[in-house]
Amino acid sequence: MKDVAQHAGVSISTVSYVLNDSGPVAAERRNRVLDAIRVLEYSPNESARSLKRRTVSTIGMVVPELTNQFFAMVAEGVQKAAAARDVLVVLVVPDATELPEENQAKLLRSQRVDGVIYLSGTGSMPRSLFELARSGPVVLVDEQIPGMELPAVVSDSRKGAREIAAHVLEQGHRRLAVIGGPPALWTAQQRLAGYREAFAGAGIDPDSVPVHVGDYRQGSGSANAAEIVRMPVDERPTALLCANDLMAIGAMECFKANGLRIPEDISVVGFDDLPISTLLTPRLTSVRQPAHDMGHRAATVLLDILEEKEDGLMVGHMPALIQLRDSVCPPQAAR
Amino acid sequence: MKDVAQHAGVSISTVSYVLNDSGPVAAERRNRVLDAIRVLEYSPNESARSLKRRTVSTIGMVVPELTNQFFAMVAEGVQKAAAARDVLVVLVVPDATELPEENQAKLLRSQRVDGVIYLSGTGSMPRSLFELARSGPVVLVDEQIPGMELPAVVSDSRKGAREIAAHVLEQGHRRLAVIGGPPALWTAQQRLAGYREAFAGAGIDPDSVPVHVGDYRQGSGSANAAEIVRMPVDERPTALLCANDLMAIGAMECFKANGLRIPEDISVVGFDDLPISTLLTPRLTSVRQPAHDMGHRAATVLLDILEEKEDGLMVGHMPALIQLRDSVCPPQAAR
DNA sequence: TTGTAAGCGTTATCAT
């Protein structure tokens, strides 16, 4: 920067002024500076800037795993929104096999990131989230923690769940089962609540529908489906509601492996509408969450909070849209 | 830090010494400092550190898109390796609709990252890469640029391609076609070369096999497959080699939509072995690249270069393993 | 409109 000033024959602060146009500077001198910058290929040292400004123009994004396309889509949305505002996104994938994620809080405290986008996804206890939120702004995606009022961007899971369940019921199914997500997760609760509303609306006692508890992973879909396969045909549900696509995929695999036809023998629906769900045979009926937009929105909210444009106490709602495909059909007469 | 020094009754430099154990300090005073740190929940300001040290303990990772699971897996590997060495990973997803990615070079020059992991993936001209490499260390993943000797971590695509083609030929196929990747990409060239070696080895003139040019995306798989579908049955290939899974998936969709059975009417193989490939019907025969390990390795190489443990002029090779599944069978007699 | 100078929180050199 000193070099630039020298090269342009101005003082160092003038350079700073043109860089941030934070001060008045004569057009002619401004150009001289701009030239010098170009010639010297000068680029400000961001560490020094950060030190002075006390902010790093960087946010953290914690996701349970990137190979889950839902998270990948959210991540892309976050990165897009951040990039548009010249903010960097650092990827944090908490190592399950590791100690407290109090690490992330330290990350925040050490000023390496100004704030955090948090996708709890598969698990993670509010405990550590509390630590995190104490150290700086946090916005949640597709999650809400009852006790603490954290800004969040969520989709209307409950409504989506209600609608997809209603769709299944409309096909005439009466013997159902659900594979739910981790009971501690808000989304899992919402989806279950949505299903139950639909059951009640169709005159079915919600408590009469068995709920298998899953963990949102494919393996738990298969495992729970295996139990269903073992049931006598005339007790076996004719339709299975899975709280996410991954579990639905696991369940479908298990059913196929055991000779059950989908949807003839058992209809299956998921939730999330992962891109891969349309590649399955049959294509999975699911509920689409606008993952990319949710990420985009969350980043925007976080950045607004950081710029104090927002007070940070709201939750953004986005639609969750049912996608009709061919993994559902009316129940067939027993064979 | 001043507070910590005060609280511990020592000088500020003593605190620094214990923080980095960069100087001698009496056991008893060290403990006093450690205590103070705990009590005050002190965490060093990394911007100040970076300013002084002239490095930021952060690397950039540019990937074309995260929704491609191959990239997602690499990314996870990178992040793991970096985290193990207390290094942050910033995610860069070049916006295709945007100007030059000279931006990334600026990122490096502005000292917001110490180095970059680069996955060219779908495209990107060496031109800009050159800019990048001029500004700091860059390591490539699953790519090599002939002109410039950049460190890289690649898998043995050529061998993998040769083997999967050989497998197809062993089934008795003689009328083949391939859908290749972007001709400018090294991986695309390698895979094609591998196929051709196998053809030659089986007594087939490599030049007699039609090569459709794709772009590694699903859409180009379908589009090229559509051409194949239009051919008269007795000229139509009985097996199709796709240079990656995404295109294979596109092709399969197209074939199915047009009533061709896989593999009876046409065998299909891919490359990458994405997790989803095992969910397709039929399950796709493919070549697995150790994506996670490649990412891990690449990050390790980059960090070693940054610590000057490596001279940065080598390429790491990893195996590419063929995964036999059911999208291939011997050619059927014409119907 | 422009320049001078005082920090920002660390690290590291040099006396002590």
Added chain:
DNA sequence: ATGATAACGCTTACAA
């Protein structure tokens, strides 16, 4: 073994 103190590269009063 410990403590002043001068950078590191930038921003921003404040003075000119």
